[in-house]
Each structure stands twice: as C-alpha cells, then as structure tokens.
Amino acid sequence: LPSRDHQVERMWDSSWRPLTLQYLRDCRAIRAMLYVHDIRWKISYMIRDFLRDVEETGVPVLLVLSKDDKLLVEAENMGTTQHELRTKMSNAVFRALSYQGVHIHYSCDNSLPFSRNARRQIL
DSSP states (O other), rough: OOEEEEEEHHIIIIHHHHHHHHHHHHHHHOOOOEEEEESSSSOOOOHHHHHHHHHHHOOOOEEEEEOOOHHHHHHHHHTTTTHHHHOOOOOOHHHHOOSSSEEEOOOTTTHHHHHHHHHHHHH
C-alpha cells in the first residue's frame, strides 16, 4: 500500500489487516484469494508477511501480475524485449514471495472498448 506519510500503513496494520485475516479464518466459503500485484513494484515486507499469514489460514493465494503493457517502453530503453523483461520481473516477484503457486498476467488497454469491458468483467 503505497503512502508517503504512512497513514495508510498505520490503518492497514491497526484495522484492515486484522479484519481481513479474521474474515479469511472465519469464512469457510472462501476457496482462494486473488492477490493483484503491479509487476513493476518490488515486494515489500508488508506484502510478504501478509501473504504468509493468508497461507497460514489455509486459503490458497492466486497471484495476478498486472501492468505488463507498461513494460514495453522500459524494455526498449533497456535494449531488451518486453517478454524478457516480463520474465525477469516475474521471477523477482516469485523469489521475493517464495511463491510457487498459480499465477496469471493481466493487463488491458483502456483506450479500446473491448479492453474496458473485459476489465469490468474481471473486477
């Protein structure tokens, strides 16, 4: 949860995190949790700790890596392909989380009507 003044971090630690974990422990209907992560961002200790706690509840975590479409310009600036950069960044996320579960890559182009519609359906 990005925050320059750490207000969101304090709210997360004091209220949202305990509430979320309690819900995951108590709600038997939950089959899995989707964790959507911007592939360009590093994994923070807060994310790593939270996902570890989620897995301890017995709820599997499905990783959704988003913003792949934003890698094209960065890849060109680095002199590599978008696919190579996506693979490198994905592996960094997997290593940081010690993640070996199911993952997908998701991105959409909001300038295209069918992409906006697909985004609404997935959310």
